Amino acid sequence: MxxxxxxxxxxxxxxxxxxxxxxxxxxxxxxxxxxxxxxxxxxxxxxxxxxxxxxxxxxxxxxxxxxxxxxxxxxxxxxxxxxxxxxxxILSRHDRRCPTCFRNGTCQLQALADRMNVHEVPYTTFFETKPIDARFPLVREPEKCVNCLRCVSTCQKVQALGVWDLVDSGSRAHVDAIAEDECAYCGQCIANCPTGALHERDDTDKVFAAINDPEKIVIAQVAPAVRASWAEYLDLNGKRATTGRMVAAIRRLGFDYVFDTDFAADVTIMEEGSELIEHLKEGVEGPMFTSCCPGWVRFVKTRYPKLAKKLSSTKSPQQIFGALAKTYYAQLLGIDPARIYVVSYMPCVAKKMEAAYPGMDSTGTGPDVDAVLTVRELTRQLRSRFVNVDLLDEEEFDTPLGIATGAGHIFGVTGGVMEAALRSAYYLVTGTNPDADAFREIRYEGPERGWREREFDLDGKTLRIAVASGLKNADDLCRAIERGEASYDFVEIMACPGGCVGGGGQPIIEGFNLSADRGCTLRIIDEESPLRFSHENPAVQACYQDFLGAPLSEKAEHLLHSNHADWSMPYRVTADGAPA
CATH class of the missing domain: 3.10.20.740 (Ubiquitin-like (UB roll))
Structure with missing residues (x-):
């Protein structure tokens, strides 16, 4: 001292x-x-x-x-x-048209200038401009960059990608992408950018256009992690920021139906859990990796193509929901699936690109998911429509695609997919439910370095599992597996630290990492849920009985699974979103 x-x-x-x-x-x-x-x-x-x-x-x-x-x-x-x-x-090299910036009101440069009483810039203003490339979900506006290098350090130290770096020297020095093709679109650079230099592509107008089209039936699906953060920008008392009020707010935007992506998460567990059991029965060498996180999928395809072959073929809950909405639900409604327009509210930027991948159009009516919006975009929509959320009464998700279990809710936090899968895998092997908290040792407890590994008994077989979040941790884990220094049967990886609760599409609260608090919210929802096992979801049971048949059935394989060999990195799209 x-x-x-x-x-x-x-x-x-x-x-x-x-x-x-x-x-x-x-x-x-x-x-x-x-x-x-x-x-x-x-x-x-x-x-x-x-x-x-x-x-x-x-x-x-x-x-x-x-x-x-x-x-x-x-x-x-x-x-x-x-x-x-x-x-x-700094301000002399910054585009100061603040009212039209996405970060207006949350920009740290703007707040600092006001706090320090800096309202005049005596220096000549100049900055670089560059047209926005709407083909990609992550947008950089160089005229707003202040060369703070936050994105550079985050991308290198937290995500081990090195997409951004400082190029040129002297007065010409600026941040630019030096490894654009390796970008996972995790959005962590956006989450740590103090200005509006980095942000997600804005798709809100596209969604409002669909809502205003009388020929379209517009459906919203809401990811589990959204309910833990949706009101952070809305100045809403914590006790008022309920899931029911979130549903009511989204419905006020004009959607015909509002569903819970957690329903599709439960379906994901049925497919992925069954896939894991087959993997273990066949004695396949090496682990099976979860594939719910598109940022992780992009990363492993780029860095570890051999391990990419071990990815579960089960689609993410977002894509499973889209496929079922345009087939199963269209059949229940008795309408032409082409009329259905699916909008996802996600805590993620990479989900925007995932919806455009090959194999994500299994219904024959175009993309299974038509548009993906982040939590920040949801906030902008509610504000633009002057929705007074505090005055809304709570409302329920629509049925049947709005019924979910606690297992589906915890998909949004690191370890949640693993725990949900193990709960149902144990049942599928033994015919009995384990204690709902039997696998609590793998739960996320805050930002971690490295990865968490455990062993569990699965009907007499020792199941070796590992869980990691953040791509730097994923990189270390994958390297250890490739070198033979670690061996597992089942591995869950999420690109963002803490999982989706720390996603790159979440609200940005300067100076605070809220992923642990958001994850705690999802855990509480799970603990308070009347159903905590995916296989006990009555809506999922009905979907299989009346439509899919059984997990891994021919219809399920067609709609709910993808071939990861259909596309490779770098994956590019054209101006209209089609593969380049």
């Missing part, structure tokens, strides 16, 4: 701590823009400058460690002038 003085007050601090860390620990506010703890501590923005006695120049608080006897001043005229000048220089 060392003793330091900040603004006239003495504190004890760990000698390895930075000035910023110690200041924040004692609630002394120092502004930052580029800083991400343990990820991006490079002092690039120079907004966190402080004055240290005995040092002639100002120092960045984020990457300078404290020393015994250090005397620090965070609010001197010199500090204020330097911070303001640096912020003005």
């Amino acid at each position: 060392v003793t330091i003085t900040i603004d006239g007050t003495s504190f004890e601090a760990c000698e390895n701590a930075t000035i910023l860390e110690v200041a924040r620990e004692h609630r002394i506010e120092i502004p930052t823009l580029c800083y991400l703890r343990d990820i991006n501590e490079i002092g690039a923005c120079r907004v966190c400058l402080v004055e240290v006695e005995g040092i002639d120049h100002l120092v960045a608080a984020c990457n300078n460690k404290v020393a015994d006897g250090m005397v620090i001043h965070t609010d001197t005229p010199r500090v204020r002038r330097a911070r303001a000048a640096n912020l003005q220089l």
Whole structure:
């Protein structure tokens, strides 16, 4: 420990701590823009400058460690002038048409300029512009980039992709994609961008056009992780942010039906659980990997093509729902499937691209899922329609595709797919249900490094499983498997840290990682659910009895499974979304 003085007050601090860390620990506010703890501590923005006695120049608080006897001043005229000048220089290279920016109101640069009372920019304004390529779900607007390098560090350190980097030098230095074909579209760069330089492609107008078409029957499906975050931008009391009120809000947008993707998650478990049992019976060498996460699927296809052959052929719940909506549900309604327009609300950016992959049009009526919107896009829709969510009464999902179990709800959190699959796999093997919490040891408990592995008894057979989230962890795990350093029967991987609750399409709350809180919400919903096993979902049972026949049946294989060999990385599309 060392003793330091900040603004006239003495504190004890760990000698390895930075000035910023110690200041924040004692609630002394120092502004930052580029800083991400343990990820991006490079002092690039120079907004966190402080004055240290005995040092002639100002120092960045984020990457300078404290020393015994250090005397620090965070609010001197010199500090204020330097911070303001640096912020003005950043603003001079930034497109300041804030009212039309997706991040208007949530932009950290905008908030910082207002907080620091910087309302004029005395420098010549110039920035690079580039047309938006709507073929891809992840959009970069260079005119809004402030070269904070958050995206670079996140992509390299958290996701092990290295898509972004700083190119050129001097005044020409700027962030750009150097490995665009390897992008997983996980959206973690979006989640950590302080401005609107990175965002998802906006598909809200496309959805409203479908809703306004009298010939279309427009269906919304809502992913499990959405119910844990949908109200974070809406200034809604936590007790009012219920699933029922979310359903009512989405219905007010004009949808004909609002369904729960968790129903399709339960179907996914029936197929994937049955697939796992066949995998074990046949004694196939190597693990079977879950395939619900399109970011992970893109990653493994690029980095570990041999392991990609071990992916489950079961489609993601999003795609299973789309296929059943345009076949099974169209049959129940007695209508032409071509009239049905399926919209997905997802916490994910990669889902936008997944809907365009080959094999995701199994109904013969075009894409099984017509449009995918993120949670942020849902917020923009509700605001644009002036929906006062706080005044809405709770409403139920429509049936039968809105009936779900607790197992389906936990798909949105790391370990949830694995736990749900094991609950039903145990039943399919033994004919009896395990305790619903028998596999709780694999649950996500917060941001982790590495992966979690466990062994469970499955009717006398030892089942070796592993769970990982975040592509850096996935990369380490895959490397260990390829080298023979680790061996498993079943592996779940999600691209985003914490799973879908930490997805790249979730609301961005600066300075807070809410994935653990959101995951806890889903766990509570599971625990309070009257049904906690996918195979006990009466709507799923009816779907198999009346339409699919049985898991892995010929019809189920056609509608609910895909051949991962149908497409490879890099996968490109044309302007109208067709494969390039």
